[in-house]
Amino acid sequence: MRWLSDDKLKHLRGVVSEPDFNATKYTFVKELGRGGMGTVYLAEDRDLDRLVAIKVLNTPELTEDLADRMIREAQIIARLDHHGIVPVHDVGTLPDGRIFYAMKYVRGSRLDEYAAQGASLRDHLRKFQAVCDAVAFAHAHGVIHRDLKPQNIMIGSFGEVLVLDWGVAKIRDDPRSSAAYQTSDGTVIGTQNYMSPEQARGEVDQLDERADIYSLGAVLAFLLNDQPKAGKAAAAISSKAMSSEKANRYATAADLSADIARLLDAEPVSAYRENAFERVSRWVGKNRFLVLLVLAYLLMRIFLIFTSRS
Numbered sequence: 001m002r003w004l005s006d007d008k009l010k011h012l013r014g015v016v017s018e019p020d021f022n023a024t025k026y027t028f029v030k031e032l033g034r035g036g037m038g039t040v041y042l043a044e045d046r047d048l049d050r051l052v053a054i055k056v057l058n059t060p061e062l063t064e065d066l067a068d069r070m071i072r073e074a075q076i077i078a079r080l081d082h083h084g085i086v087p088v089h090d091v092g093t094l095p096d097g098r099i100f101y102a103m104k105y106v107r108g109s110r111l112d113e114y115a116a117q118g119a120s121l122r123d124h125l126r127k128f129q130a131v132c133d134a135v136a137f138a139h140a141h142g143v144i145h146r147d148l149k150p151q152n153i154m155i156g157s158f159g160e161v162l163v164l165d166w167g168v169a170k171i172r173d174d175p176r177s178s179a180a181y182q183t184s185d186g187t188v189i190g191t192q193n194y195m196s197p198e199q200a201r202g203e204v205d206q207l208d209e210r211a212d213i214y215s216l217g218a219v220l221a222f223l224l225n226d227q228p229k230a231g232k233a234a235a236a237i238s239s240k241a242m243s244s245e246k247a248n249r250y251a252t253a254a255d256l257s258a259d260i261a262r263l264l265d266a267e268p269v270s271a272y273r274e275n276a277f278e279r280v281s282r283w284v285g286k287n288r289f290l291v292l293l294v295l296a297y298l299l300m301r302i303f304l305i306f307t308s309r310s
Helices: 006-017 064-078 111-115 121-140 178-182 209-224 231-241 253-264 276-286 288-309
Strands: 026-034 038-045 050-057 088-093 099-104 108-110 153-156 161-163
Touching: 026 050, 050 064, 064 088, 064 099, 108 111, 111 121, 111 153, 111 209, 121 161, 121 209, 121 253, 209 231, 209 253, 231 253
Parallel strands: none
Antiparallel strands: 026 038, 038 050, 050 099, 088 099, 108 153, 153 161
């Protein structure tokens, strides 16, 4: 009897688990990632001659709720036409009955991987501001993400920032929202260390945009963790966003983004009250060139005074 090697067994399992795209316009390439509800594959769109990412429902035992949830996820993403949110191209059903949807294939790295590469604090803040802007757009269209974390944020090969994985998103005041009939009070939605206290308590009906604000604050704290020169103002922004009382958080993601913009421009931020010394230091830092010019002028004047006396 011949025994199959571990590598061959792994290959055979992969072949068996590959989705059947024969009835579609897509050709399977490889698996990209596997989650709780679905697996994302790289595929080729034969009609348009381009690579796409396709999310396929994991379970072959399809239930109406799971199918509706998958379709609703695709519909939620499709309604968010923003450069910071991956667009959906297509939705359909495989021969085995599983729902799938195709979306733009983004080359790049997750935010946690990108942060490990040692980019500057200023670059991290710029990337975070782009995340806030995408989330603010979603909120303006009534969509709450509910699972914001570095692993669900992609930095593209050209530095573009995209928010991914809207699988547990909720549409505010919409009874058709997938989460509305997939979850109930007591069900915890989100990721530990990034979910708001009200999420952790399973208070589904109490969740609003400020739950995402908390998660954004946790993402910012993650980015500041390895930045020794981040400063008190940056930490205060994160702390305000992560307030245990949602009434004390930023009211909107746009407000959070605005404070990041002020921080980048060396302006006072709403989350932190500076003392007199800090105000002077910030002003000097912002107007360094002007300060150097004044100092150079004063030194020149002093030099002229002394030389004229000699």
